[in-house]
Amino acid sequence: MDYFHYHDGHLHAEDIDIREIVKAWGTPCYVYSRATLERHWRAFDSALSGRRHLVCYAVKANSNLSVLHILGRLGSGFDIVSGGELERVLLAGGDPGKVVFSGVGKTADEMRIALEQGIRCFNVESYGELELLNKIAAQSGRQAPVSIRVNPDVDAGTHPYISTGLKENKFGIDIETAFDVYRDAADMPYINITGIDCHIGSQLTDSSPLSASLERLLLLVSRLEQNGISIHHIDIGGGLGIPYRPGDRMPSPEEYMHPLLELLGESSYEIIIEPGRAIAGNAGILLTNILYLKETETRNFAIVDSAMNDLLRPALYTAWHDIIPVQQSSGESAKIYDVVGPVCETGDFIGKERRLAIKPGETLAVRSAGAYGFTMSSNYNSRPRPAEILVDGNRIHEIRRRESFDEMLRLEQPIPSLD
Ligand SMILES: *Cc1c(COP(=O)(O)O)cnc(C)c1O
Numbered sequence: 001m002d003y004f005h006y007h008d009g010h011l012h013a014e015d016i017d018i019r020e021i022v023k024a025w026g027t028p029c030y031v032y033s034r035a036t037l038e039r040h041w042r043a044f045d046s047a048l049s050g051r052r053h054l055v056c057y058a059v060k061a062n063s064n065l066s067v068l069h070i071l072g073r074l075g076s077g078f079d080i081v082s083g084g085e086l087e088r089v090l091l092a093g094g095d096p097g098k099v100v101f102s103g104v105g106k107t108a109d110e111m112r113i114a115l116e117q118g119i120r121c122f123n124v125e126s127y128g129e130l131e132l133l134n135k136i137a138a139q140s141g142r143q144a145p146v147s148i149r150v151n152p153d154v155d156a157g158t159h160p161y162i163s164t165g166l167k168e169n170k171f172g173i174d175i176e177t178a179f180d181v182y183r184d185a186a187d188m189p190y191i192n193i194t195g196i197d198c199h200i201g202s203q204l205t206d207s208s209p210l211s212a213s214l215e216r217l218l219l220l221v222s223r224l225e226q227n228g229i230s231i232h233h234i235d236i237g238g239g240l241g242i243p244y245r246p247g248d249r250m251p252s253p254e255e256y257m258h259p260l261l262e263l264l265g266e267s268s269y270e271i272i273i274e275p276g277r278a279i280a281g282n283a284g285i286l287l288t289n290i291l292y293l294k295e296t297e298t299r300n301f302a303i304v305d306s307a308m309n310d311l312l313r314p315a316l317y318t319a320w321h322d323i324i325p326v327q328q329s330s331g332e333s334a335k336i337y338d339v340v341g342p343v344c345e346t347g348d349f350i351g352k353e354r355r356l357a358i359k360p361g362e363t364l365a366v367r368s369a370g371a372y373g374f375t376m377s378s379n380y381n382s383r384p385r386p387a388e389i390l391v392d393g394n395r396i397h398e399i400r401r402r403e404s405f406d407e408m409l410r411l412e413q414p415i416p417s418l419d
Helices: 018-025 034-047 065-073 083-091 108-117 127-140 175-187 208-226 253-264 277-283 313-317 405-409
Strands: 004-007 010-013 029-033 053-058 077-080 099-101 121-124 144-151 191-197 233-235 270-273 284-295 300-304 323-325 335-340 349-356 363-366 387-392 395-400
Touching: 010 018, 010 029, 018 029, 018 284, 018 363, 018 387, 018 395, 029 034, 029 277, 034 053, 034 065, 034 253, 034 277, 034 387, 053 277, 065 077, 065 083, 065 395, 077 083, 083 099, 083 108, 099 108, 108 127, 121 127, 121 191, 121 233, 127 144, 127 175, 127 191, 144 175, 144 208, 175 191, 175 208, 191 208, 191 270, 208 233, 208 253, 277 284, 300 349, 313 349, 323 349, 349 363
Parallel strands: 029 387, 053 077, 053 270, 077 099, 099 121, 121 144, 144 191, 191 233, 233 270, 300 335
Antiparallel strands: 004 010, 029 284, 284 300, 284 363, 323 363, 335 349, 387 395
């Protein structure tokens, strides 16, 4: 559930008429709803209320400082995948003691900083990483809290680009060898084993793949405990999907967690969960203006002012985002359009074959754009990145200014001279 809705035919975010935002900030422009972010985070928190737990929001979904600040105030932890994301969490006032650090390519510098900040746990994804972490921790004179990210070899049944728990994926340590890695880790003087971790993919539509992984993880955990290696927390990753299409039905966090909690039974492990998309995805929309309607023999195109550089998901994953008018019933008759951007790529589309009653100058809202929207944006085609606006009840906050041309070019320098 989210707080974007029509009122008298005009799209609103919470109490704010979207037209007001378009008028003041122009397009393309991301708009987020604070109430929606908070509602989604709390749904995860209360789904786990029966036991010790920590909801670690996956920063890469939407890393705007204000979004992190809002979630941090609720008590959220954070799942980070880079030193840059750690900087963001700290700047937003997040608690480093609630940060877990995932990712297959952590550098020595990133490890050092994370150790200095006292993060909660490193989710270690390879043997080489474990050895380097032990060495860096020794240099820093600190123990590194570690969980091994286990690759359970289950098919998450999602898009191949966002499946991460199969043997052939680059993520984690396969469950067959994880036991040996834990045994070695237990002998490393600067490694402190605290947990076990998995993350099998994104946009999961039911919990059965995750249940299957958790069963495998629990077998490994009991084998570890029999061998004197005790585990304090189980991190089950993120991945709960969101409804992108009207009528899509997804489990609620409570429904999603229920079979997992059954499996965990009376055990006292702390549960860590790393949702990203399910918190931020439907808390954001992308506003875009219609530049031209171009009708060809075979297709009608609605050419809009946002593009794959602003919202990459359709081009990258052929992802489907709902596209709705900001103003209902313009009086035009509905036609089928491909909604495309100005970027010089055939892959540059926002949506294909959409029935819309529109005319140039009107504004469309691309729904479910709060996660993996702005964070994946780029300057491709020298397009400045859009503004980000946060609506909080009847207040509007500009949480990131639209990039200017000067800012986009700031780091470039002309070469001294060419002959
Ligand atoms: C991306 C990612 C997440 C978040 O995934 P969502 O599908 O957005 O919930 C969680 N954990 C790890 C390790 C990730 O890479």
